[in-house]
Structures are given as C-alpha cells and as structure tokens.
Amino acid sequence: MRTSSNPVFKNLPRQEGVGGYANFGSGAAAAGQFGNQQYGEYGQQYGQQFQQAPATRAMTIDDVVTKTGITLAVLTVSAIISFALSSANPSLAPLFVIGGGIIGLVLVLIATFGRKMDNPAIVLSYAAFEGLFLGALSLMFTDVTFGGVGGSALIGQAVLGTFGVFFGMLVVYKTGAIRVTPRFTRMIIGAMVGVLVLTVGNLIASFFMPGGFGLRGDENGNGTWLAIVFSLVCIAIAAFSFLLDFDSADQLIRAQAPEKAAWGVALGLTITLVWLYVEILRLLSYFQRD
Numbered sequence: 001m002r003t004s005s006n007p008v009f010k011n012l013p014r015q016e017g018v019g020g021y022a023n024f025g026s027g028a029a030a031a032g033q034f035g036n037q038q039y040g041e042y043g044q045q046y047g048q049q050f051q052q053a054p055a056t057r058a059m060t061i062d063d064v065v066t067k068t069g070i071t072l073a074v075l076t077v078s079a080i081i082s083f084a085l086s087s088a089n090p091s092l093a094p095l096f097v098i099g100g101g102i103i104g105l106v107l108v109l110i111a112t113f114g115r116k117m118d119n120p121a122i123v124l125s126y127a128a129f130e131g132l133f134l135g136a137l138s139l140m141f142t143d144v145t146f147g148g149v150g151g152s153a154l155i156g157q158a159v160l161g162t163f164g165v166f167f168g169m170l171v172v173y174k175t176g177a178i179r180v181t182p183r184f185t186r187m188i189i190g191a192m193v194g195v196l197v198l199t200v201g202n203l204i205a206s207f208f209m210p211g212g213f214g215l216r217g218d219e220n221g222n223g224t225w226l227a228i229v230f231s232l233v234c235i236a237i238a239a240f241s242f243l244l245d246f247d248s249a250d251q252l253i254r255a256q257a258p259e260k261a262a263w264g265v266a267l268g269l270t271i272t273l274v275w276l277y278v279e280i281l282r283l284l285s286y287f288q289r290d
Contacts, residue, residue: 060259178240
C-alpha cells in the first residue's frame with residue numbers, strides 16, 4: 001500500500017461493506033495497480049476500526065470536491081480579511097503570520113497524530129488560521145513597507161499559477177501519464193524530507209550569518225541563482241506530491257471509506273495547495289525584484 005506525501009492521509013479511517021463510486025483516476029490506469037486481493041487487504045487492515053461503528057455511506061468523489069471547496073472557501077475569506085486588516089494596520093501582519101502559521105501547524109499535528117483528520121471543526125479551523133497566515137504573508141511579499149516588491153498583481157499571478165499546477169497534475173494523474181508506484185512515492189517523500197531539512201538548516205544558519213545558506217535569497221531578500229533553483233525544486237516536489245494525494249484519495253474511495261473521511265482528504269489537499277502557493281509567490285517575487 002502506498003502512502004501520501006501528506007501525512008494526514010495515512011491515518012484516515014476506512015470502512016468495508018459500502019458500495020463504491022467514481023474515483024480520481026481512470027479505470028484503466030488504476031486497474032493495473034489495484035487487484036481484488038489488494039482491495040481486500042486494504043479494507044481488512046483498516047476496516048477493524050469501524051467494526052462496532054454505525055453504518056454510514058461510502059465516501060464519493062462529490063464528497064471530496066464539496067469538502068475541499070468548503071475548506072478553500074473558508075481559507076480564502078480568512079486570507080482576504082487578513083490582507084485587508086494588515087493593509088490598514090501593518091503591525092498586525094507579523095502577528096497574523098506567526099500566530100496563524102503556528103496554530104495552523106498545531107491543528108495539523110492534532111489532526112494527524114490524534115486521528116482527527118475527519119473532524120470538520122479541526123479542518124475548517126486550520127483553514128481559517130492558515131488564511132490569516134497567507135493573507136498577511138502575501139501582503140508582506142508585495143508591500144514595500146515590509147521590503148516587498150510592490151504591486152498586489154503578484155498575488156493574482158501566484159493564485160493562477162497554483163491552481164494551474166493543481167489542475168495540470170490532476171490531468172496527468174487521470175491520464176496515467178505518470179504512474180504512482182511505491183518507488184515514485186518513496187522518491188517524493190524522500191525529496192520532501194530533504195527540502196524540510198535544508199529549509200530548517202537555512203533558517204538556523206540565518207541566525208548566525210546574513211541570508212543563511214542563501215536558499216531563500218540574500219540578506220536583503222533578493223533572489224540569488226541558488227534561491228531561484230531551490231524554489232523551483234520545491235515547486236516541482238509540491239506539484240508531484242499532488243499525484244500521491246490524488247492516489248491516496250482514490251484508494252480511500254475504492255476502499256469504501258466513510259463519507260466523513262472526505263474532510264481529511266480536503267485537509268491534505270489544502271496543505272499542499274498552501275505550500276505550492278507560498279513557493280510560487282516567493283519565486284515570482286524574486287523575478288519582480290530583478
């Protein structure tokens with residue numbers, strides 16, 4: 001069984017004995033990866049969690065789309081409010097970035113390790129706080145008061161780029177142009193771990209030397225060639241991780257997980273979208289400065 005680049009997918013509940021539904025992937029592409037025996041092992045592994053639970057209908061692709069849409073709507077409204085408040089009072093921006101980012105991270109950890117990925121209150125709370133983070137961060141990237149490049153058009157470009165990559169990778173997954181194999185999964189997860197280690201190392205190094213290792217630009221925030229390459233690598237990894245996320249959602253639908261598991265899928269997809277948006281916004285700001 002493959003796992004997703006989003007850890008929230010790994011512990012989502014599964015349920016047996018409910019009818020199936022359409023999925024993310026094409027039937028032809030998925031048939032070669034999932035045999036009846038694999039379905040049985042998959043359901044047997046996780047179905048025990050719901051042996052005494054009341055029967056619920058199986059999760060469908062409509063549930064995934066609806067829950068993801070609601071989550072992104074909450075995040076968008078929160079981001080707009082955060083951007084407006086930060087524009088009126090710039091001193092709020094750092095508070096929203098730090099507070100929203102930390103609380104959002106805590107909620108993800110609670111959802112993941114507390115096995116509460118299907119809890120809509122946690123998922124929507126994450127979206128709200130992450131929206132505060134994104135709105136204020138977007139202002140800081142585009143407002144000269146914070147050393148930004150100036151011009152809010154950069155935000156629109158980043159949003160279009162983010163959803164362009166999302167839908168592009170969805171097409172790649174549906175057509176089976178890239179197969180999600182165990183080896184592919186290990187490569188993407190390994191790359192994500194490597195990026196995380198480098199990012200944390202660069203942050204720690206920045207406390208002792210201007211700009212750290214230069215992975216996020218020089219001390220003035222200007223994009224060096226190393227920073228640009230690192231952002232491109234992060235964007236590529238985030239894009240490919242969508243394939244793992246789609247595949248994980250596909251597996252949940254095929255394993256006939258309960259309907260509420262769609263909230264966990266929405267949370268996982270939102271996490272990847274947020275990461276991709278931030279990386280694209282950062283990359284665009286490099287070129288805008290130049």
